[in-house]
Amino acid sequence: MQLIKSDINIxxxxxxKIGFALSLILxxxxxxxxxxxxxxxxxxxxxGGTLVQVKFSQNVAISDIRKGLTQLGLKDVSVQxxxxxxxxxxxxxxxxxxxxxNNLAASIASSIKESTGxxxxxRRVEMVGPQVGxxxxxxxxxxxxxxxxxITIYISGRFELKWMLSGVTAGALMTAVYFLSIFNVSMPFLxxxxxxITLALYWFLSLKFAMGAIVALIHDVFITVGIxxxxxxxxxxPIIAALLTIIGYSLNxxxxxxxxxxxxxxxxQSKDLFTELFNKSINETLSRTLLxxxxxxxxxxxxxxxxxxxxxxxxxxxxxxxxxxxxSSIFVASPIVLAAHNRG
Amino acid sequence: xxxxxxKRMLILGILVTAIVCLLPTFFNTWPHKxxxxxxxxxGGMHLVxxxxxxxxxxxxxxxxxxxxxKELRDEGIKHLGISRQKNNTISARLQGEENKxxxxxxxxxxxxxxxxxxxxxxxxxxxxxxxxxxxEMDMIKKxxxxxxxxxIRNRIDEFGVSEPDIRIQGDNRILLQLPGITDxxxxxxxxxxxxxxTFQLVNDDASVDNALKTTPPVGTEILYQNKMDPATGNVTxxxxxxxxxxxxxGSLLIDARIEFDQFQQAQVGIxxxxxxxxxxxxxxxxxxxxRLAIVLDKTVYSAPVIQDRIAGGKARITGRFTTEEAKxxxxxxxxxxxxxxxxxxxxxxxxxxxxxxxxxxxxxxxxAGGILIILFMIIYYKRAGLIAxxxxxxxxxxxxxxxxxxxxTLTLPGIAGIILTIGMAVDANVIIxxxxxxxxxxxKTALAAVHGGFEKATLxxxxxxxxxxxAAIVLFQFGTGPIKGFAVTLGLGIIASLFTAxxxxxxxxxxxxxxKKSSTLSI
Numbered sequence: 001m002q003l004i005k006s007d008i009n010i011x012x013x014x015x016x017k018i019g020f021a022l023s024l025i026l027x028x029x030x031x032x033x034x035x036x037x038x039x040x041x042x043x044x045x046x047x048g049g050t051l052v053q054v055k056f057s058q059n060v061a062i063s064d065i066r067k068g069l070t071q072l073g074l075k076d077v078s079v080q081x082x083x084x085x086x087x088x089x090x091x092x093x094x095x096x097x098x099x100x101x102n103n104l105a106a107s108i109a110s111s112i113k114e115s116t117g118x119x120x121x122x123r124r125v126e127m128v129g130p131q132v133g134x135x136x137x138x139x140x141x142x143x144x145x146x147x148x149x150x151i152t153i154y155i156s157g158r159f160e161l162k163w164m165l166s167g168v169t170a171g172a173l174m175t176a177v178y179f180l181s182i183f184n185v186s187m188p189f190l191x192x193x194x195x196x197i198t199l200a201l202y203w204f205l206s207l208k209f210a211m212g213a214i215v216a217l218i219h220d221v222f223i224t225v226g227i228x229x230x231x232x233x234x235x236x237x238p239i240i241a242a243l244l245t246i247i248g249y250s251l252n253x254x255x256x257x258x259x260x261x262x263x264x265x266x267x268x269q270s271k272d273l274f275t276e277l278f279n280k281s282i283n284e285t286l287s288r289t290l291l292x293x294x295x296x297x298x299x300x301x302x303x304x305x306x307x308x309x310x311x312x313x314x315x316x317x318x319x320x321x322x323x324x325x326x327x328s329s330i331f332v333a334s335p336i337v338l339a340a341h342n343r344g
Numbered sequence: 345x346x347x348x349x350x351k352r353m354l355i356l357g358i359l360v361t362a363i364v365c366l367l368p369t370f371f372n373t374w375p376h377k378x379x380x381x382x383x384x385x386x387g388g389m390h391l392v393x394x395x396x397x398x399x400x401x402x403x404x405x406x407x408x409x410x411x412x413x414k415e416l417r418d419e420g421i422k423h424l425g426i427s428r429q430k431n432n433t434i435s436a437r438l439q440g441e442e443n444k445x446x447x448x449x450x451x452x453x454x455x456x457x458x459x460x461x462x463x464x465x466x467x468x469x470x471x472x473x474x475x476x477x478x479x480e481m482d483m484i485k486k487x488x489x490x491x492x493x494x495x496i497r498n499r500i501d502e503f504g505v506s507e508p509d510i511r512i513q514g515d516n517r518i519l520l521q522l523p524g525i526t527d528x529x530x531x532x533x534x535x536x537x538x539x540x541x542t543f544q545l546v547n548d549d550a551s552v553d554n555a556l557k558t559t560p561p562v563g564t565e566i567l568y569q570n571k572m573d574p575a576t577g578n579v580t581x582x583x584x585x586x587x588x589x590x591x592x593x594g595s596l597l598i599d600a601r602i603e604f605d606q607f608q609q610a611q612v613g614i615x616x617x618x619x620x621x622x623x624x625x626x627x628x629x630x631x632x633x634x635r636l637a638i639v640l641d642k643t644v645y646s647a648p649v650i651q652d653r654i655a656g657g658k659a660r661i662t663g664r665f666t667t668e669e670a671k672x673x674x675x676x677x678x679x680x681x682x683x684x685x686x687x688x689x690x691x692x693x694x695x696x697x698x699x700x701x702x703x704x705x706x707x708x709x710x711x712a713g714g715i716l717i718i719l720f721m722i723i724y725y726k727r728a729g730l731i732a733x734x735x736x737x738x739x740x741x742x743x744x745x746x747x748x749x750x751x752x753t754l755t756l757p758g759i760a761g762i763i764l765t766i767g768m769a770v771d772a773n774v775i776i777x778x779x780x781x782x783x784x785x786x787x788k789t790a791l792a793a794v795h796g797g798f799e800k801a802t803l804x805x806x807x808x809x810x811x812x813x814x815a816a817i818v819l820f821q822f823g824t825g826p827i828k829g830f831a832v833t834l835g836l837g838i839i840a841s842l843f844t845a846x847x848x849x850x851x852x853x854x855x856x857x858x859x860k861k862s863s864t865l866s867i
Contacts, residue, residue: 001724006785053698105693106529123698125528129689132392136824143822150814158807238757241819241827245764245834248815252808256775259804288778291724292771298720299713299767303760306712308705310384311760318764 004287012282012330013275013338019331023219026324030226040225043234044126046140048133049076049095052105054112054120056088061116065090068115072107083309089123097129140240145191147244149173151251152198152214159209159258166210169201208340209262213254216333220250220324227320233313242317249296250325253289254333260285261337278338282330293326352855355848359738362745369748379747382755384826385703387696388523389531392689393496395516399684400488401432401481408455408474409434410589415454421446424469432481434458434474444470488683489516496520496535496686498679503534503672518686528693530668538641538685539676541594541614541661543627546635546647547585555585563588567637569644572664584644586637591627593681596620600677602670603660610670612661614677621657629653640673692825706759713763714740717770725777727866731852732773735844739769742840743833752836755829765837768812772845775808776801777867790865794853802846813838 012019034040044051062079069077074094082089092108105125113119128136149170157166176197180190195218202211221243228235260281282289297319304315369378383390405428412434416423424437438447444463451460451474458474465471476484493512500508500522509521525531547564560566565588568581596616603613616624628636628650637647638661645663665673694702717736721729743762747754780797788796813835820831 001726002781003724006782055697103529103532121695121697122693123695125691125693127688127691129394129687131394132690139822139824143818146822147815147818150818151811154810154814237824237827238830241757241823241830244815244819245812248812249768251811252771255807255811256804259807284782285778288775291774291778292768295717295720295770295774296764296767298716299763302709302713302716303763306705306709307760307763308702310702311706311756314757314760 002287004290006287008283008286009279010283010286011279013279013335016331016335019327019335023223023328023332026223026226027219029230030223033226033230037229037232040229040235041232042137043236044093044095044097044128044133045237046133046137046235047095048097048128048130049093050097050104050128051124051126052092052108052122053082053124054090054092054109055123056090056116056118056120058118059088060118062090064116065092065112068112069094069108071111071115089309097127136237140237141188141191143240143244144247145177145194147247148191148195148217151217151247152210155213155251155255156202156207156210159213159262160207162207165205165207169198169205169207172201173197206340208337209258211340212333212337213251213258215336216254216325216328217247217250219328219332220246220321223324224317224321228313228317233316236313238311238314239317242314242321245318246321246325250321250328252292253326253329256285256289256292257282257329257334258337261334274338274341278334282334286330289326289329293322296322351847351851355851358843359741361749362742365745365749366741369744377748377751379744380751380753381699381703382753382758382826382829383521383523383692383699384694384756385699385706385754385759386523387525387694387699388521389525389528390690390692390825391520391522391532391535392513392691393492393518393520393535393686394689395489395492395518395682395684395686397485397488397492397516397684398432401476401484402428403684404484405432405434405476408458412436412450412455415450416447419446419450421450423447429473432475436472436474437468438463438470438472441465441470447472485516489518491683492686493518495680495682499534499675502675502679503531505531517689524696525693526696530672532688532691534672534676536686536688537673537676537682539594539673539679539681540641541597541677541681542590542639543592543624544590544637544639545587545631546637547587548635550585552583552585556583560585567639567642567644569647574664582644584637584647586639586644591636592616592620592623594677595681596623597677600674602667602674605662609662610665610667611663612665612670612674612677614659614661616657616659618657621655624657624659625653625655702756706756706763710759710763710766714766717766721770721773725773725867728773728777728780731849732770732777734852735773735849736766736769738848739765739837739840739844742843743836746836746840747832750832752832753829754833755826757826758829758833761830761833761837764834765841769837769841769844771808772801772805772841773849775805776845776849780865780867784865784867791857793865794850794857798846798850798853805842805845809838809842 065079069079069092074096076095078093080091082091096104104127105122109120109122153166153170156169157163160166173194177190177194180193198214199211202214224243224246228239261278264277264281300315300319300322303311304319307315365375365377367373368376409426409428413426421443422439424439426434426436429435436447438444448460451458457476457480459477461473463470463472489512493510496518497510500510505522505525507523511519513519520535522531547561550561550564552566555561555564555566564585566583567586568583570579571582572579596619597614598617599615601613603611605611632650632652635647635649638645638659640661645661661673714736718733721732723729725732740762743765776797779801780793783793783796816831816835816838820828820835823831
């Protein structure tokens with residue numbers, strides 16, 4: 001069987017303006033949402049708070065649960081349905097973490113038992129103190145930073161076969177970050193600065209493929225974060241894991257296309273025909289770019305629909321990341337490399 | 345041609361090893377190492393405690409103040425007040441220059457751990473600001489954390505949790521993993537109890553009401569007793585004016601156990617060692633007709649009037665305990681008090697029913713995803729798809745074997761990692777097969793196409809997997825608990841899929857092509 005014919009020939013780069021516009025819209029929407037919501041919607045993992053998942057043996061009104069909770073005088077309480085309606089399962093969240101009498105979950109359970117008349121089954125309790133939240137946030141950002149750093153080093157070395165240069169790049173990057181960290185700047189700023197420095201270095205050193213890959217990577221992660229912010233979904237530890245996996249995985253498609261482009265360049269094309277060569281490479285690898293993403297999406301959808309509520313957002317983040325990553329390898333990474341080629 | 349080549353034997357060896365490692369998880373066979381389920385799958389409690397070990401430093405300074413006063417009194421050196429300051433120093437004011445020499449002698453002889461700075465002389469006296477060296481302070485803090493760990497371990501052991509994992513994390517944190525806890529509230533209460541038992545005299549010379557309105561007299565403090573009205577269930581707090589001096593504390597206990605009074609009310613009977621019994625004998629003898637407050641974690645439990653000298657070193661703590669409360673208090677007292685209070689700064693508890701649900705749903709989506717992939721590969725690549733499917737099944741066996749062999753913990757995100765691997769493992773096969781098809785289109789023979797396909801796809805596959813592996817390694821380094829489980833299965837999955845795609849699949853192709861004369865390929 002063959003879904004994508006081998007003689008397929010789509011003028012992808014002719015449509016790069018459409019791709020550019022689409023990416024720009026997605027980025028602007030993401031940025032807008034992040035600005036309006038004042039950053040990602042951090043879950044209790046990162047800001048501290050308490051989350052209690054309760055299950056009732058029969059249907060209860062959310063308003064009754066709320067009534068019970070108001071007596072406790074908690075800050076920023078929210079109650080929401082969890083999972084299927086027939087499960088009678090609810091998620092209670094509050095920014096309180098200092099446990100009053102050491103047992104917030106127990107007092108929540110007893111007061112909603114009073115207000116609803118049914119004793120809830122406490123299925124899950126997560127309490128994160130503000131200090132731990134800070135620590136976890138720092139760890140998460142460090143993890144993102146280091147994976148970007150190592151992947152940058154790897155792809156600049158591997159794509160351009162200039163390990164020396166990539167070593168220099170990494171050295172420069174680490175030095176710059178070290179100096180910035182002396183001034184105690186915040187982690188998000190540090191990561192942004194590191195990325196800007198990386199891109200500037202690639203530009204000057206003319207590491208075209210590495211630059212294309214990194215821009216596509218930033219594009220994918222940023223839009224995934226933006227969509228999460230837009231849909232007001234919680235940003236928790238598993239989502240960080242999903243983002244890192246996306247960073248690693250979305251490169252797969254880019255690598256497939258880039259390898260083919262380089263293989264074809266070796267054939268010795270004149271510079272005028274680069275656009276054609278890029279198009280040819282993308283078309284030749286199109287079936288495997290799409291199929292690899294398809295198989296991954298297949299299992300991710302299984303996880304999304306059958307894996308249960310706890311893993312739901314993780315699967316969702318991965319689905320967005322894989323789709324955006326496939327799109328960006330064709331419409332972001334390749335046009336950038338082409339532009340860089342045409343320039344120099 | 346040979347059937348048993350070195351490479352095939354190696355593949356077989358790896359597969360058999362993985363199966364042997366995996367078997368004990370399902371049957372009771374050698375090597376008896378099963379895959380550990382994380383707390384999110386088997387249910388249990390994850391706690392991070394912060395030992396407030398600066399309190400241990402304060403207690404040490406408080407002790408020094410107490411001893412210093414006693415020494416100065418014995419030596420007849422007059423002072424205008426010695427007290428612990430907020431910034432962990434001791435401020436000592438002497439009456440005049442003539443006391444300086446004697447004071448410094450006592451400090452250097454008896455309190456060698458305190459630094460003696462030059463005194464500040466003012467009109468109203470000479471003030472010394474004594475402090476502990478930083479190294480000493482760090483040592484006290486470190487010891488407090490270690491001692492807290494030991495105490496909590498003892499309490500957990502007595503409480504009866506199978507396979508608890510308790511360890512120090514960072515400078516002052518203790519991480520507890522308690523699988524299968526059925527009553528998390530009770531466990532938390534037991535762990536968090538400081539269990540600082542003290543015997544202090546009630547100050548009956550001054551009125552409590554006056555002290556409440558103004559400040560308590562020097563050397564006394566106000567502590568409360570919680571009294572519950574059995575009819576209404578309301579708790580009232582009764583203030584007591586108690587002398588700060590601790591006559592006897594829980595460190596000299598040798599036993600604590602639950603007892604019942606004539607009304608079947610639970611109470612805790614305690615017994616002191618010989619030294620403790622001697623002290624108890626003396627203080628009860630010296631303070632007849634005075635009230636002795638039994639104080640636990642700064643709460644008065646009872647304050648009976650001493651009727652007579654009590655020899656034998658036995659006492660009771662009463663206070664309307666439930667049987668469970670009394671039992672846990674006895675455990676806490678037996679295991680010893682915490683050197684400093686602890687605070688729960690992170691808790692993640694998963695009930696056993698939710699854990700079971702997570703396992704069920706995780707396995708369901710794994711099977712569903714697996715079947716979808718297997719069907720797709722057969723439909724799209726026919727017989728070659730079957731080889732990819734075989735490789736996929738081997739891949740899952742390898743991950744399982746790896747988890748068991750490394751004694752890694754399988755968590756819910758870990759199951760997600762396996763599911764993700766199922767989707768990503770066939771990626772390598774897709775890349776190879778597409779390349780083989782391409783080679784076939786160029787008119788190459790089946791054998792040449794397969795060789796060309798594998799050869800040209802290998803580097804791309806390696807690259808693509810290395811970047812994901814980097815992400816997995818970083819996640820393993822920075823992740824905690826469940827996320828670490830994800831990093832483990834993802835990492836194992838990547839390595840396994842490199843093996844199954846580049847070594848196993850290729851070997852199967854070679855085997856088929858070697859035994860087949862025809863040059864057609866079902867792909």
